[in-house]
Amino acid sequence: MKILSVARALLPGRADYALLPVSWRVDLLAGMTVGIVALPLALAFGVSSGAGAASGLITAVVAGLVAAVFGGSHVQVSGPTGAMVVVLAPIIAAHGPGALAAVTVLAGVIVLIAGVLKLGRVVSFIPWPVIEGFTVGIAVIIFLQQIPAAFASNAGRSTNAAVFALQALGGVDWGAAVPALALVGVVVAVMVAAPRIHPRIPASLVAIVVAGIIAEVFSLPVARIGALPGSLPTPLLPVLDPGTVTALAGPAATIAALAAIESLLSARVAASISDTGPYDADRELLGQGLASIASGFFGGMPATGAIARTAVNIRSGGRTRLAALTHALVLLAVVYLATTVVSRIPLAALAGVLMVTATRMVSLPALRAVIGSTRADTVVFFTTAVITVSFDLIEAVEIGIAVSAFFALRSLVRSSGVHREEIPGPAREGDEHIAVFRLDGALFFAAAERVLDRVNEISNVDVVIIRMSQLQILDATGARVITEMVQALERRGITVLIKGVQDRHLRLVTKVGVIDSLRHHKHLFTDLARAVEHARSHVNRPGPRPGIGTGG
Missing domain, CATH: 3.30.750.24 (STAS domain)
Structure with a gap:
């Protein structure tokens, strides 16, 4: 009976759609808005990870659908994210694109098991300065990863983001770089100006369209996304022999930890800014685990809850899971109806979108608050940020928590x-x-x-x-x-x-x-x-x- 009770708590139910009779119209509109916003991000994250634009798009569709149905938040929108790109890029570079499906499925299984074991509340133990430092570090890495595409330069060989960017800058051919940089400038200008004209304008999509038109009209010699599949691929079970599992167990655990942390943080933020009720942390892990497993079967990337897209959904009026489902269906329509147009998008334009996105990930009020709080919190923040950029995301979180615990322990000793x-x-x-x-x-x-x-x-x-x-x-x-x-x-x-x-x-x-x-x-x-x-x-x-x- 206890097993059945746990299963009922973790699986979808009628309560998930209790608000649907009164909110379905606004949910559909919110879902279409999020889908438009998510399109350039899905493409850009796929390219930046090394998995390809098609993989990013597939992830947004498949994982977006599965997480919307099985996740623990009514308004969470899932798909490829910048933090996951940061972790995934070196894994693909080390093990090759063929390892993508296997590591995605393995990570999904780990996250799913964490949900079944009811480990969802663990994220509440992560201190705020660690979260802010982690976010700033990810933003810096995402920005640095766009340097090769922005300057039309060959990618660096290092897995460290800063060294990678410097290597790319060292091999710049300025004759090829000028058109690419011009498109980056156009994208940045549009994304900055569009919200000032009207806050509901999908700035990233408009920027991509404008940059694409300029590239076509002037026949600019810039790299494009290239051919995309005109339909979803046939789902395939990845090879998971003992050798593959052993080789990818470590990377999969890293991805799973990041997926769990980012998804639960996003769901927590969503619950705090919406009036659709609390989220279920354990069910969120179950849903994200299933989403990554399904994504891996279709050749996609690991998925997480996306804070930016979730916020767009809430601001657009989304109140039930129909909004997230609609977002995924909009992207599915792009796969079947618009891949020819999408394939002509310049990579430099996607780089511009991610550069602006990375910049906006850094909240100046939050930075001032954490740096101005206590000396200990400031040290924790900078330690986490520096280790995130210099070494490893999960190590950064672990060390950040350890440093926070040290300062908390010291404070407790002093109070005794x-x-x-x-x-x-x-x-x-x-x-x-x-x-x-x-x-x-x-x-x-x-x-x-x-x-x-x-x-x-x-x-x-x-x-x-x-x-x-x-x-x-x-x-x-x-x-x-x-x-x-x-x-x-x-x-x-x-x-x-x-x-x-x-x-x-x-x-x-x-x-x-x-x-x-x-x-x-x-x-x-x-x-x-x-x-x-x-x-x-x-x-x-x-x-x-x-x-x-x-x-x-």
């Missing part, structure tokens, strides 16, 4: 501590031989030794009262340190009283031995006044100091 307090109320004779210590914040493995050293420094004291009521976090190491502290003080003849153990910590301190380390079971108090009264009875007890006895 032990403070000696004055005994409340009027002073009495002998009070100078009583020490009251308050444990604050967090007492865990990173802060425990500091507390132990602080308490062990005391001298000329008969009784120590340890207040634990303000202790917010306690782990086994912290509890063990309290035990060692009590034992060390008792060996010196100093009576230890503990006050205010919280109920949530009681089981831990009992298991670790804090209670048993006390000289007497009556040395555990819930009220400070009674603890002080008991301490005074020890101090005023006749006999040599320091006070040594059986307690009580």
